[in-house]
Amino acid sequence: MKSHASTLLAEVRTFRQNHPDVRYVDLIALDIPGHFYGKRYPIEMLEKVAAGSPLKLPQNAVLLGVQGGLFKIGDYCFNDGDPDANRRLVPGTLKPVSWESQPLGQMLITSDGTEAPIEFEPREVLAKVLERLQHKGIHPVVAFELEFYLFDKKLDNGLPQFARDPLSDDADDQPNLHIERLSRFSEVLDGMAQTAKDQGIDITVITAEIGPGQFEINFGHLDDGMRAADWAALFCRSTRGVALKHGYRASFMAKPYLQYPGSGMHVHVSLYDGAGNNLLAAHQQQPLRHAVAGCLELLPHCMPIFSPNHNAFRRLGGTVNAATRASWGFEDRDACVRIPESDPRNLRIEHRLASADANPYLVLAAILVGLEHGLEARREPIAPLNEDRSSGSDFPLEMLDAVRAMQHHAVLRDKLGAEFVEVYCENKRQDHLAFQQEIHAREYRWFL
Known part of the structure; x- marks a missing residue:
């Protein structure tokens, strides 16, 4: 001490x-x-x-x-x-x-x-999961990827405006993946990357995403899951601050535009034993299949974590790479659980369902519990999308249904903590009901 x-x-x-x-x-x-x-x-x-x-x-x-x-x-x-x-x-x-x-x-x-410790504190929930895996000789290596949008600093009657192109002063309203967008917004993006590095965060790849003013920043892989989640949380805070300093508004809101892609939190996870062997790659990758099956089995019951608010559910089934069913596939970005191409040493899953505004500690905890459950249950997964494009199982697409699916699930109550599950579900339920306590102008247009 x-x-x-x-x-x-x-x-x-x-x-x-x-x-x-x-x-x-x-x-x-x-x-x-x-x-x-x-x-x-x-x-x-x-x-x-x-x-x-x-x-x-x-x-x-x-x-x-x-x-x-x-x-x-x-x-x-x-x-x-x-x-x-x-x-x-x-x-x-x-x-x-x-x-x-x-x-x-x-x-x-x-x-x-x-x-x-506070049983329902997000960091404590993840700490317990990591500690349990450690006792079982399972050591996760984790990397987060976060998508976000840049908007003009000023809102228009509460609505976001496209970020202004600093070279032309026009609205950056053209969705694309062009490298020139990185150049046009290099000053603010460089500021975000440098500030993140000043916080001790290992920033790697920066991508101009498909949505107008949308970007993705990747972090390095870490053998400390808690630190990886810390990085994701701190990055969101510093990015919003740097954007305001440069005259923009950065948002990790899941679906700011209905017509453009939403913003996701993609999490790469591989599992190793104490000798550094990749557990997922053993026995012709059979543990990988078991782990995928566990993730898909628990996914419908973790939706309040992966989609933590009303807007986050709007992202699902959207324009690009956002599934409406629990699915998996090799090198398939339409899948909730993607298996990127890699050598056996780096074999991993990429969990793509969570929205960018989800709690990174809880997202990682839920993913690890799914992997853990799969390795224990040793079940075969459903067919990958590569073999059957219609493969997948349903999950809730509305918050109250999602809360009901999570609240009494025995595996989640055991592995995430019953007190946490109760508190979290009630928090989400009441937040959702509070959100509904306002009559939108559209209701008057339709029903007055």
Whole structure:
């Protein structure tokens, strides 16, 4: 414990030496909807926390809805006295924030690893899954890919406007995959990539996607699943900040335009044993087939995680590479679970169903549970799309149906935690009902 505190203290002191103008540090964590919450600490107080002083925040901050409101979920929020819960600093995450007007730092905090972790905190849910796999001798290697749109900074009556081409000042309203778009928006994209690297994130490939103003950025593969999810979460925060600094609005909204492709969160996962052997490639890739079968079996019951809001369901069955059925295939981007071409050492799955605004900790936890379940059950998957284009099983396409499919599923309650499943499903149900409590102008046009 003393060694851990001394490491954190050294990190804070080194940061202060390298960034003497930083007076405050944002201590942040991801809530259930995937938003950061936390507190802004004076750098002197952060040093005390690193040395061992308590760090407490309200437990129920994790339960906030999309709009920041509290829902009554069991005894939480209104019958529990709104207690504090201990958090800890995440080593290695203290980094400078370059997109604010004043010098600032940020650092991740979490309840996992404390004496009383919050069972429904997303990072704690993933931590338990990773720990269980570790005990079974299974070591995931993970890489995220995130798609997002750039919009003009100003909204038009609340609606997004196409990003302005910095060379012509025209709207970038032509969907394409042209490399020139990367050049035209190079200043803001370079800023996003460099800022991400300053946060310790390994940025690799940048792609101009099909939608107007749509891009994808890939991250390096990591043998630390938690860190991979940290990267995805922190990238979303820094990207939005850098975009605003350059006069744009970056959004990971799943389906901002009905006529253009939505934005997804693609997750590559391979599994290794303690000797570094790829578990999926053993025995003529039979474990790969079992793992795929497990993912597809649990996928319909994980839809509230993969499509966490009303808009995310609009993305499914859309214009490009967004399935409406649980399917798999080799080198097939129409499949929910794609098997990219690779050598046996790098054999992996690419899970393509989650929306870009999903919670990366929970998405990865759900995918790993599917793989784990498949390896244990050892069932054969349905036919791949390469053999049968109609292959696939149905999954819910509406939030309340999705919640019902998840809430009482025995495998998910066992492997993700029954308390988490209850809290998460109720949070999604109430968020969805709250979203419906507004009459849209279209209703008046149709029915008045």
